Amino acid sequence: MSSEIRTIGDDDLHDWSVAVLAGFLMGPTVTEEDVAFRRGNYDPERTLGAFDGGRCVATLRSFTQELTVVGGARVTADAVSTVTVSPTHRRRGLLTRMMANDLRAAKDRGDAVSTLIAAEYPIYGRYGFGPATHTAGWLIDTARTGLDPRHAVPEGGGRIDFATGEEVRGFGPALHDRFRARKPGAVSRGERWWLRNTGAIRLSHDPKLDLHHAVYRSPSGEIEGLASYTYDSTWTAGRPDATAQVQRLIGTSPAAERALWQFLCSIDWVQRVDTGRRAPDDLLPHFLGDPRAAAIQEIADYLWLRPLDVPRLLEARTYPVAGSLVLQVEDRAGLAGGRFLLEAGPEGASCTPTTRSAGLTLDVGELGALYLGDATATRLAALGRIGEERPGALTTADTLLHTARRPWCPDMF
Numbered sequence: 001m002s003s004e005i006r007t008i009g010d011d012d013l014h015d016w017s018v019a020v021l022a023g024f025l026m027g028p029t030v031t032e033e034d035v036a037f038r039r040g041n042y043d044p045e046r047t048l049g050a051f052d053g054g055r056c057v058a059t060l061r062s063f064t065q066e067l068t069v070v071g072g073a074r075v076t077a078d079a080v081s082t083v084t085v086s087p088t089h090r091r092r093g094l095l096t097r098m099m100a101n102d103l104r105a106a107k108d109r110g111d112a113v114s115t116l117i118a119a120e121y122p123i124y125g126r127y128g129f130g131p132a133t134h135t136a137g138w139l140i141d142t143a144r145t146g147l148d149p150r151h152a153v154p155e156g157g158g159r160i161d162f163a164t165g166e167e168v169r170g171f172g173p174a175l176h177d178r179f180r181a182r183k184p185g186a187v188s189r190g191e192r193w194w195l196r197n198t199g200a201i202r203l204s205h206d207p208k209l210d211l212h213h214a215v216y217r218s219p220s221g222e223i224e225g226l227a228s229y230t231y232d233s234t235w236t237a238g239r240p241d242a243t244a245q246v247q248r249l250i251g252t253s254p255a256a257e258r259a260l261w262q263f264l265c266s267i268d269w270v271q272r273v274d275t276g277r278r279a280p281d282d283l284l285p286h287f288l289g290d291p292r293a294a295a296i297q298e299i300a301d302y303l304w305l306r307p308l309d310v311p312r313l314l315e316a317r318t319y320p321v322a323g324s325l326v327l328q329v330e331d332r333a334g335l336a337g338g339r340f341l342l343e344a345g346p347e348g349a350s351c352t353p354t355t356r357s358a359g360l361t362l363d364v365g366e367l368g369a370l371y372l373g374d375a376t377a378t379r380l381a382a383l384g385r386i387g388e389e390r391p392g393a394l395t396t397a398d399t400l401l402h403t404a405r406r407p408w409c410p411d412m413f
């Protein structure tokens, strides 16, 4: 049985949406509002379906995204999302065919990289993706933080106020632009992201989240941070018991992050703060009087990168010192492989095809894992995933590529 893979038309949107819900184990009911949202949000040229006997059995869509790279530049990424294959049609190569279509189109468009958040680790390495950022989540026992309850007032000055969803839609995009300029791994958010994540649009299968928004303003009045969170509260053993569940918290300064975390930990009745997905090297535990009050709940890979244009990617980021490296990049899909000479320094970098002998050989997915500075070449070589062809090349790669702070992607897409 062979299914046809094609871009979808307006008439397919309902069935395509039903297939998405079935793939993600959600109820099959799709409302007119859900379809209208997808119609306004999705690029028909980049929304693929597989059809068998007229029924949609697989889905994949992509969209243009900006990815912040080391040094703060943004590269254009092909963000892959909403990947599902119906349980009736799995393991027949439908994902492989859809992915090949999308990556080829992204390459032809000139996108530097493809991005996705992998539901499961074993799926995407075969397509040239590598895990480029990680995520960690903590549960804070507020009674153990050792914080003075007066920390509801920010230590270093400034103030915290609540904001409505509408107010967040006003100041949020500019705050987020300042935040992402400082954080490799962060990605752009479109207008509809803000509508959907501040309660203005809710699809029928979205969880109902009554969000509170707390804003931090610096002593000079600049908005520097935003925490959006919900409560899960009960009345247990004669007293209130609540967990504050952080959905998102971003800051453009350590002072903003400190003020918001300390605020969340100081709210009466809140016994626990669930931090949601943070960078693994988040400063959070050290904002608490006792860092052990924050117990790690989860640590996992998060944003995966698939290089499509090696020279563009390597020239877009910055490097702390001068150095050069020849990379032999293997790409079984034939999209981005080759041998490249990287000549990098604090003033900029050039990356060009070369016939010089290679220092390192690696798969394009391993380059994805190294690119934002998270993985180290030395570690990947110890795992047998990178070959050192010239003594010292691993050390050079780590000196050039590895970063002091870890990249972080706060968003699910």
Ligand SMILES: CC(=O)SCCNC(=O)CCNC(=O)[C@H](O)C(C)(C)COP(=O)(O)OP(=O)(O)OC[C@H]1O[C@@H](n2cnc3c(N)ncnc32)[C@H](O)[C@@H]1OP(=O)(O)O
Pocket: 023, 024, 080, 081, 082, 083, 084, 085, 086, 089, 090, 091, 092, 093, 094, 095, 096, 097, 116, 117, 118, 119, 120, 122, 123, 126
């Ligand atoms: C970016 C995102 O949207 S992440 C969300 C991904 N979607 C989901 O997890 C929803 C539930 N799962 C699914 O819909 C499907 O199982 C998918 C999309 C993961 C895979 O679709 P399929 O059409 O079955 O994949 P396909 O047949 O092309 O498999 C390609 C290869 O990946 C392997 N593979 C596919 N899914 C998995 C998996 N979950 N775990 C391990 N290996 C897998 C297959 O065995 C196959 O291996 P091979 O190349 O060695 O033969």
